[in-house]
Amino acid sequence: MKKTTLLLASLFLYTITVFSQKEITTIGIQKNAKPVIISKHIYDHFAEHLGRCIYDGFYVGENSTIPNTNGVRNDIINALKELKIPNLRWPGGCFADTYHWKDGIGPKEIRPSMVNRWWGGVTENNSFGTHDFLDLCETLGAEPYLAANVGSGTVQEFTDWVQYVNHEGKSPMAELRKKNNKENPWGVSFWGIGNEMWGCGGNMTPEYYANVYKQYSTFMTDWTNSNKLFRIASGANVSDYHWTEVLMRDIPKNLIEGVALHSYSFVKWNKKGSSTNFDEEQYFTTMQTALKMEELVTKHTEIMDKYDPNNSIALIVDEWGGWYDVEPGTNPGFLYQQNTMRDAMIAGTTLNIFNNHSKRVKMANLAQTVNVLQAVILTQGDKMLLTPTYHVMKMYNVHQDAQLIPIEFNAPSYTFNNKSLPALSASVSKDKSGTIHISLVNIDAKKENTIEMDIKELGVQNIKGTILHSPQLQDHNTFEKPNTINPKVFNQFKIINNKLYVTIPPFSVIVLEGK
Ligand code: AHR
Numbered sequence: 001m002k003k004t005t006l007l008l009a010s011l012f013l014y015t016i017t018v019f020s021q022k023e024i025t026t027i028g029i030q031k032n033a034k035p036v037i038i039s040k041h042i043y044d045h046f047a048e049h050l051g052r053c054i055y056d057g058f059y060v061g062e063n064s065t066i067p068n069t070n071g072v073r074n075d076i077i078n079a080l081k082e083l084k085i086p087n088l089r090w091p092g093g094c095f096a097d098t099y100h101w102k103d104g105i106g107p108k109e110i111r112p113s114m115v116n117r118w119w120g121g122v123t124e125n126n127s128f129g130t131h132d133f134l135d136l137c138e139t140l141g142a143e144p145y146l147a148a149n150v151g152s153g154t155v156q157e158f159t160d161w162v163q164y165v166n167h168e169g170k171s172p173m174a175e176l177r178k179k180n181n182k183e184n185p186w187g188v189s190f191w192g193i194g195n196e197m198w199g200c201g202g203n204m205t206p207e208y209y210a211n212v213y214k215q216y217s218t219f220m221t222d223w224t225n226s227n228k229l230f231r232i233a234s235g236a237n238v239s240d241y242h243w244t245e246v247l248m249r250d251i252p253k254n255l256i257e258g259v260a261l262h263s264y265s266f267v268k269w270n271k272k273g274s275s276t277n278f279d280e281e282q283y284f285t286t287m288q289t290a291l292k293m294e295e296l297v298t299k300h301t302e303i304m305d306k307y308d309p310n311n312s313i314a315l316i317v318d319e320w321g322g323w324y325d326v327e328p329g330t331n332p333g334f335l336y337q338q339n340t341m342r343d344a345m346i347a348g349t350t351l352n353i354f355n356n357h358s359k360r361v362k363m364a365n366l367a368q369t370v371n372v373l374q375a376v377i378l379t380q381g382d383k384m385l386l387t388p389t390y391h392v393m394k395m396y397n398v399h400q401d402a403q404l405i406p407i408e409f410n411a412p413s414y415t416f417n418n419k420s421l422p423a424l425s426a427s428v429s430k431d432k433s434g435t436i437h438i439s440l441v442n443i444d445a446k447k448e449n450t451i452e453m454d455i456k457e458l459g460v461q462n463i464k465g466t467i468l469h470s471p472q473l474q475d476h477n478t479f480e481k482p483n484t485i486n487p488k489v490f491n492q493f494k495i496i497n498n499k500l501y502v503t504i505p506p507f508s509v510i511v512l513e514g515k
Contacts, residue, residue: 001510002445004268004286006205008072010229012398014152022269023412023449023450024450024451024452024501025409025410025412025424025449025450025451025452026409026451026452026453027407027408027409027426027428027451027452027453028214028407028408028409028454028457029405029406029407029428029454029457029458030407030408030410031505033406033458034359035403035404036358036403036404037401037402037403037404038358038399038400038401038402038403038404039358039361039362039363039401040084040355040356040400040401041083041086041087041143041362041363041364042355042358042362042363042364042399042400043083043084043086043351043364043367043393043397043399043400044085044088044089044318044363044365044366045080045082045085045087045088045089045142045144045364045366045367045368045369045376046088046090046318046319046367046368046369047088047090047091047181047369047370048088048091048093048094048095048096048119048367048368048372048429049092049093049095049099049116049119049124050092050093050095050116050118050119050334050335050368050372051092051119051120051284051333051334051335051336051371051372051381052334052370052371052372053368053369053370053371053372053375054091054128055127055128056371056379057076057370057371057377057379058073058076058128058136058368058369059071059072059073059127059128059132060072060073060477061127064386065382066302066382067278070135070136071128071132071133071141071206072081072132072136072139072377073384075369075384076083076245076379076384077139077140077378079376079377079384079386079390080142080376080377081140081141082394083376083390083393083394083397084145084165084397084400085140085142086142086371086400087137087142087143087144087145087190087363087365088133088136088140088142088143088144088145088369089145089147089190089192089318089365090133090144090145090146090164090235091133091146091147091321092118092147092195093118093147093195093367094114094118094119094195094196094200095118095195095489096147096148096149096150096192096194096195096389096484097149097150097153097195097200097201097202097464098114098116098117098118098149098151098152098180099149099483100114100149100153100157100274101129101130101149101157101161101164102157102160102186102490103126103129103359104126104128104129104130104132105129105130105131105164105176105180106180108126108127109127110306111126111127111129111232111263112126113125113126114126116282118200118332118333119194119333119334119335120332120333120334121333122333127318130161130164130165130216131180131182131500134165134186134188137197138184138186141186143189144188144190144192144453145155145184145190145191145232145318145363145365146161146188146190146191146192147191147192147194147195148161148167148191148192148193148194149194150166150194150197150201150202150212150216150234151194151195151197151201151202153202153217155216155219155464158193158216158219158220159219159220159221160172160173161379162188162191162220162221162223162229163221163223164176164177165177165185165186165187165188166183166185166186166187166188166222166223167212167223168185168223169223169506172224173279179496180356186221187383189228189229190231190232190363191219191220191230191231192232192234192260192318193213193216193217193228193231193232193233193234194209194212194213194216194234195234196234196237196262197209197212197234198234198236198237198240198243199237201234201377201410206242206243206245206246207246207248207250207468209247210231210247210250210251210453211250212249213233213234213249213255213256214250214251214255215249216250216254217231217251217255218255229257231257231258231260232256232257232259232260232316232318233247233251233256233258233259233260234260234461235247235259235260235261235262235263235316235318236260236261236262236300237262237298237497238262238263238292239292239295239296239299240300241300241303242472244259244261244300244303244304244362247259248303248304248306248307248308248313248347249307253308253312254312256313257312257313257439258313258314258315258316258362259300259304259313259314259315259316260316260318260319261296261297261315261316261317261318261321262317262319263288263289263292263293263296263301263317263319263320263374264289264319264320264321264322264323264367265286265289265290265320265321265322265323265346266286266322266323266324267282267285267286267324268285268423272323272324272325273324273325274324274325275324275325275327275337275338275339275340276321276338276340276474276476277474278342278473278474280416280445280473281416281417282447282481283342283445283473284414284416284417284419284421285392286322286346286445287342287345287346287349287421288419288421289343290322290345290346290350291349291353291422292347293317293349293350293354293455294353295351297315297317297353297354297357297360297361298357298462299383300313300315301357301359301360301361304360305360311359311360314361314362314363315357315360315361316358316361316362316363316364317354317361317363317364317365318363318364318365318368318374319342320364320365320366321346321347321348321366321367321368321373321374321389322337322343322346322373322374323335323337323374324337325337327370329404334370334371334372335373336372337372337373337375338378338476339374339375339378339387339388339389339476339477340388340473340474340475340476341388341468341469341470341472341473341474341475341476341485341507342473342474342507343387343388343389344388344391344392344468344484344507344509345372345441345443345507345509346374346387346397346487347366347374347388347392347393347396347481347509348390348391348392348439348441348509349425349441349443349469350364350438351392351393351396351427352425352426352439352441353425355399355404355427355429356404356406356407358404359399363418366389366393374387374389375387375389376389376390377390378477380479381481384482385477385478385482386482386484387476387477388468388470388476390469390475391477391485391486392468393488394463394467394487395439395468395487395509396439396511398429398431398435398437398511398513399427399429399430399437399439401432402429402431402432402437402499403429403430403431404427404429405428405429405430405436405458406426407426407427407428409424409426409451410466411423411424411425412424412449414443414444414445414447416445421443423442423444423447423449424441424442424443424449424451424504425440425441425443426438426439426440426441426451427439428458428475434515435513435514435515436458436459436460436513436514436515437511437512437513438453438511438512438514439509439510439511439512439513440502440504440509440510440511440512441504441508441510442504442506442507442508442511443507444507445473445507446506446507447506447507448503448504448505448506449503449504450501450502450503451501451502451503451504452500452501453499453500454498454499454500455495455498455499455500455502455514456498458514460515461515462515463493463495463500463512463513463514464489464491464512464513464514465489465491465493465502465510465511465512466487466488466489466490466510467487467488467489467490467505467508467509467510468485468486468487468488468509468510469488469505469507469508469509470484470485470513473507490512492512493512500512
C-alpha cells in the first residue's frame, strides 16, 4: 500500500516536473449543451467528370486488365469501403451544369459525345453515366448525391431524371429505365439544384437564383414514400453572406432541405504554388484559409438561425479541401495534385470544425475522391496509393453518427512572422457502444503542444491511440513508396490523478479511443 502511494507520488511529481516547463492546454467539457449527433454525411466525398477522377480514376472500363467491377477499379472500391464513405456527389461541380443525363444511358457504343468545356476541353464520351454511378454507390454502400443541370438544362430534363431514378410504378421514365435493364428504382434522396450558380452555374444573382430554385424544386416529385427528397440549393462562395441571407429569406421552407457552401484552402488564388514543394510561409497561409472555415460556418449558421430557428435546413459544405498548382507535366485543366502532411492538417482541422458545428452542418463533401484536388486516392496505371488525407478521414470515421461531446479550450498559438493561428484543434464524440473518441490536431510546424483532459468527467478508463505524423510537412506517399505516411499506434500519453496528458508532436493528427 505504502509502495503504491510512493509510486503514485513520484509519478505525479515526474509529471509536474515534465509538464511545468510546458504550456498545457486544458480541454474541458461544455456543461448543459444539448445533445447533437455528428451526421455521418460530414464524411462525404465528391467525384466530378474532371481530369482523371472518373475516367482513368474510378472507371477503367469493363475490358481493362486492371481488376474491376462493371468497369470500376476494385482497389478503389475496397479502399472506399474501408473508409466507410457515406455518400458520393456526382457528376459535378461545374460539369454538372453542362451535363445532360440522357446522353449517359443506354448502349455505350451509341451514346453521344460532348466537350468538357470546364475541364481541359476533352471529349466526354458518356460511357460512365447514371447507371454506372448509382450501381457504384450501391456497391460502396454509399448514398448518391446527384447534382442537377440548372445552368444549361431544363426543368423537364431534371424532373425526368428524378422520375427515371426514383419512380417504381408505371411512368415514361420508369419504362425507359426498365428498357435499360434496371427494374427497380435506386431511390435517390440527395439532389443539388445547380452548382455555384454565382459562377460557373450561370453567373446569377442570389435573388434571380432563388426564383430559379423555387421553380425547379416545385416540380420535383417524391415518387416513393421511402425516399424523401433532400433538396439542396447551390450555396455561397466562401464569405458571400448575402447569398445565404437571400436564399434563406426567399425560399419557402417546404421547398428546401439544405443550403450549400463552397470554400477551398490555398496560398494565393492566382499563385497557388506546388502541392509538395512549399515553405513554412506557404503552409501558414494555407492553414489560415483552411481555419477560416470556423468563421464561415459560424456566420452562415447565424444567418440560417435567424430564418430557421428550428434548425430544419442543413448547411451542406459540399466542396472543401486544398487547391494547389497541378503536378508538373500534367494537364492544367485536370487539377491533379499530390497530397502531403499539409493536407492532413487541413483535413483534421476542417473535420473537427464540422464535428463541432454539427448542429447545423449536416453534410460535407471533400473535393475530390480520386486524382483531383485534395484526393484520398491517387492512381497511376494499375498502381494506387492512399494519401495522408485518406488516413485522416479513416481515423476520423469513428465520429460518424456519434454523439458530439462539446468541448472548450483556449488554444495555444502557432506563430509565424508575427502572425498567429490557433495551433490546436479538437473534437470529441461518444459512439453508440459508449466508446469515446477524441481527435486532436497540432498544426504548429515546429512546436509540440500538450493537452490535459479530465477522464473522470469524460467517463473513460482505458485509452488507446493512433497518430498520423511524418518528419517533414512536405512528406507524401508516392507510387514507389506508397506507405511512407501511415497511421501508427500512439501511446505517448499519461494518465495521472484522473488527468489525461497528451503531447502532440508538430503537424500531427491523433485520435484517442476510450471506454
Ligand atoms: O472541384 C473543382 C471545381 O471547383 C468544381 O467543379 C466547382 O464547383 C468548384 O469551383
